[in-house]
Amino acid sequence: MSDKVRIALDAMGGDHGPAVVIAGAELALARHPESEFLLYGDSGLISPLLEARPALRAASRLTHTDIAVRMEDKPSQALRYGRWKSSMWLAIDAVKKGEADIAVSAGNTGALMAMSKFNLKTLPGIERPAIAALWPTLRGESIVLDVGASIGADAEHLVDLAVMGAATARILFDLERPTVGLLNIGAEEAKGLEEVREAGRLLREEKLPGLDYRGFVEGDDIGRGKVDVVVTEGFAGNIALKTAEGTARQIGEYLKGAMTRTLRARIGYLFARSAFRQLRERMDPRRSNGGVFLGLNGIVIKSHGGTDAEGFAAAIELGHGVVRDELLAKIRAALGRPSKHPPLAIGGVAS
Amino acid sequence: MSDKVRIALDAMGGDHGPAVVIAGAELALARHPESEFLLYGDSGLISPLLEARPALRAASRLTHTDIAVRMEDKPSQALRYGRWKSSMWLAIDAVKKGEADIAVSAGNTGALMAMSKFNLKTLPGIERPAIAALWPTLRGESIVLDVGASIGADAEHLVDLAVMGAATARILFDLERPTVGLLNIGAEEAKGLEEVREAGRLLREEKLPGLDYRGFVEGDDIGRGKVDVVVTEGFAGNIALKTAEGTARQIGEYLKGAMTRTLRARIGYLFARSAFRQLRERMDPRRSNGGVFLGLNGIVIKSHGGTDAEGFAAAIELGHGVVRDELLAKIRAALGRPSKHPPLAIGGVAS
Numbered sequence: 001m002s003d004k005v006r007i008a009l010d011a012m013g014g015d016h017g018p019a020v021v022i023a024g025a026e027l028a029l030a031r032h033p034e035s036e037f038l039l040y041g042d043s044g045l046i047s048p049l050l051e052a053r054p055a056l057r058a059a060s061r062l063t064h065t066d067i068a069v070r071m072e073d074k075p076s077q078a079l080r081y082g083r084w085k086s087s088m089w090l091a092i093d094a095v096k097k098g099e100a101d102i103a104v105s106a107g108n109t110g111a112l113m114a115m116s117k118f119n120l121k122t123l124p125g126i127e128r129p130a131i132a133a134l135w136p137t138l139r140g141e142s143i144v145l146d147v148g149a150s151i152g153a154d155a156e157h158l159v160d161l162a163v164m165g166a167a168t169a170r171i172l173f174d175l176e177r178p179t180v181g182l183l184n185i186g187a188e189e190a191k192g193l194e195e196v197r198e199a200g201r202l203l204r205e206e207k208l209p210g211l212d213y214r215g216f217v218e219g220d221d222i223g224r225g226k227v228d229v230v231v232t233e234g235f236a237g238n239i240a241l242k243t244a245e246g247t248a249r250q251i252g253e254y255l256k257g258a259m260t261r262t263l264r265a266r267i268g269y270l271f272a273r274s275a276f277r278q279l280r281e282r283m284d285p286r287r288s289n290g291g292v293f294l295g296l297n298g299i300v301i302k303s304h305g306g307t308d309a310e311g312f313a314a315a316i317e318l319g320h321g322v323v324r325d326e327l328l329a330k331i332r333a334a335l336g337r338p339s340k341h342p343p344l345a346i347g348g349v350a351s
Numbered sequence: 352m353s354d355k356v357r358i359a360l361d362a363m364g365g366d367h368g369p370a371v372v373i374a375g376a377e378l379a380l381a382r383h384p385e386s387e388f389l390l391y392g393d394s395g396l397i398s399p400l401l402e403a404r405p406a407l408r409a410a411s412r413l414t415h416t417d418i419a420v421r422m423e424d425k426p427s428q429a430l431r432y433g434r435w436k437s438s439m440w441l442a443i444d445a446v447k448k449g450e451a452d453i454a455v456s457a458g459n460t461g462a463l464m465a466m467s468k469f470n471l472k473t474l475p476g477i478e479r480p481a482i483a484a485l486w487p488t489l490r491g492e493s494i495v496l497d498v499g500a501s502i503g504a505d506a507e508h509l510v511d512l513a514v515m516g517a518a519t520a521r522i523l524f525d526l527e528r529p530t531v532g533l534l535n536i537g538a539e540e541a542k543g544l545e546e547v548r549e550a551g552r553l554l555r556e557e558k559l560p561g562l563d564y565r566g567f568v569e570g571d572d573i574g575r576g577k578v579d580v581v582v583t584e585g586f587a588g589n590i591a592l593k594t595a596e597g598t599a600r601q602i603g604e605y606l607k608g609a610m611t612r613t614l615r616a617r618i619g620y621l622f623a624r625s626a627f628r629q630l631r632e633r634m635d636p637r638r639s640n641g642g643v644f645l646g647l648n649g650i651v652i653k654s655h656g657g658t659d660a661e662g663f664a665a666a667i668e669l670g671h672g673v674v675r676d677e678l679l680a681k682i683r684a685a686l687g688r689p690s691k692h693p694p695l696a697i698g699g700v701a702s
Binding site for chain 1: 461488489499502534536537543544569570571572573574575583585586587589590591592593594595596597598599600601602604605606609610612613615616618619620621622623624625626627629630633634
């Protein structure tokens with residue numbers, strides 16, 4: 001890898017398209033001067049934005065395409081008319097061809113995942129890719145996966161998620177042996193989903209070198225930061241992520257309401273302004289914007305579709321984090337562990 | 352129903368046993384003088400607590416039992432040694448015998464559900480009971496179910512949950528036709544879990560009189576209060592509930608930290624004290640303590656095991672709300688709707 005980090009951007013993705021993507025790239029470039037951007041999208045829209053940003057323009061190469069995947073497209077639709085030629089496809093394709101280290105898009109998640117799978121293919125031994133999210137916690141940050149790439153997971157897939165999640169945590173959090181928990185309901189061994197219990201048995205028995213399996217965790221353990229990596233199938237994971245976002249927004253509204261209702265409260269707010277600013281920053285969903293697609297022959301990062309330039313910059317910077325440490329090579333190595341899954345023992349579970 | 356509301360209490364349930372249960376009953380009695388309590392548990396522990404509370408003592412009848420279900424018991428264990436004679440069983444049995452209108456316990460959820468099913472049996476047409484939770488939202492409150500009574504649900508069970516949840520919302524929120532949403536990932540028809548999509552089709556086609564089906568909702572729509580009733584199977588529902596609780600606690604910690612860090616912030620806090628108190632009350636998990644078991648021939652309410660007297664009182668008061676309006680009769684009537692599930696049409700989904 002050269003010193004440069006080469007980032008392919010789907011400039012048309014997201015609710016706001018080039019306006020947010022280009023402004024986000026400018027912010028990321030200022031913080032990471034080693035960035036190089038490959039931009040894909042409508043040059044009529046993008047060129048004027050680059051004209052106004054000479055530094056970004058110097059660090060970018062723009063490839064024009066008329067075709068953009070729409071936010072409301074179904075994955076199959078997007079593949080049908082957007083393959084080979086849409087801005088989303090071309091960004092992914094730059095990773096495939098080795099021209100870019102990562103691709104970032106704020107476009108439609110389903111289409112981005114379908115195109116990524118179609119073009120990059122899954123890693124050996126991995127049947128289904130996953131989306132990993134960074135989750136702010138009381139201890140710092142955790143990784144939660146899968147947050148919606150696929151629905152349902154058997155025990156083997158959950159173990160794969162644990163391995164990929166741990167590899168990501170090693171890199172992003174600089175940990176030797178990240179702690180891993182399986183999301184379940186009720187912490188006792190006898191409770192919860194059959195596949196999750198079976199995955200727990202496999203993880204306890206395999207004693208994988210790259211992770212420290214800590215058993216089951218519940219929904220409220222995520223925010224507590226009980227483990228570095230929380231593993232779940234995509235339906236429950238997506239619901240957990242969205243529910244947490246909704247709760248944070250709800251409390252933010254309560255807080256705003258409470259602090260403006262009376263004169264005393266408004267005075268108090270003025271005094272504590274910098275504390276509130278700090279709080280707002282901690283609660284800012286833009287800080288942890290970006291889901292990493294794992295399990296593919298290449299790294300693709302999904303930004304929230306509705307984010308602004310600051311949030312899009314965070315997604316690019318997440319990409320810097322994983323590229324610098326060569327996430328993909330580490331996941332490949334971890335998946336290539338000698339005995340992947342031992343035969344199932346009958347009965348008796350080692351604690 | 353007499354004017355009195357007769358409440359059977361498992362006085363031994365919860366992390367703190369009689370101390371919290373009796374103190375909670377006292378609070379509830381003060382607010383609802385029409386309460387009558389049937390108390391079950393160790394009279395050696397309970398009698399002294401009643402001695403100190405003459406009003407409560409006058410409104411209570413205590414039945415002694417040595418046997419209490421422990422918080423860590425498995426449901427099967429609890430049934431084996433606690434059936435016929437534990438405080439939990441006796442409280443449920445009072446409902447069965449018609450001596451009490453509702454039973455409330457802060458004990459072990461799995462055991463309480465197992466005993467409730469075993470003793471009260473499910474309503475005709477209902478295979479599995481559900482736990483409904485009250486969820487504070489930006490618009491007021493919603494009902495979310497199932498939050499953990501059983502794992503997985505086919506389309507028919509989800510429709511039953513919608514019907515039972517709507518009956519509960521009609522009563523608790525005094526609504527004619529509560530709005531109902533199915534929890535899913537992605538709002539488009541094509542997305543999400545097969546069973547959820549099928550349940551959506553059934554709800555759209557049946558056009559049930561007692562509810563207004565509004566389609567899919569996502570995790571962040573719960574706190575927004577997008578619908579009055581959110582329907583989901585128990586695994587995802589439990590994870591959503593616990594994740595929201597965890598997020599609220601996490602933000603509470605951030606807030607506490609921010610407001611004590613600097614002198615200016617502390618001064619601000621003093622000024623805005625009453626606003627903070629209001630905020631704390633809105634975020635107080637005790638306010639919405641109590642899960643209602645639905646789908647049984649009798650109403651059982653589960654309080655959080657770790658709650659205090661205020662929280663336990665809230666669970667009792669939730670019971671008052673549902674008894675007064677005869678929840679059970681309304682659920683029976685709603686389930687006895689004429690055409691329960693029409694034959695499945697092939698293809699074509701009416702919007």
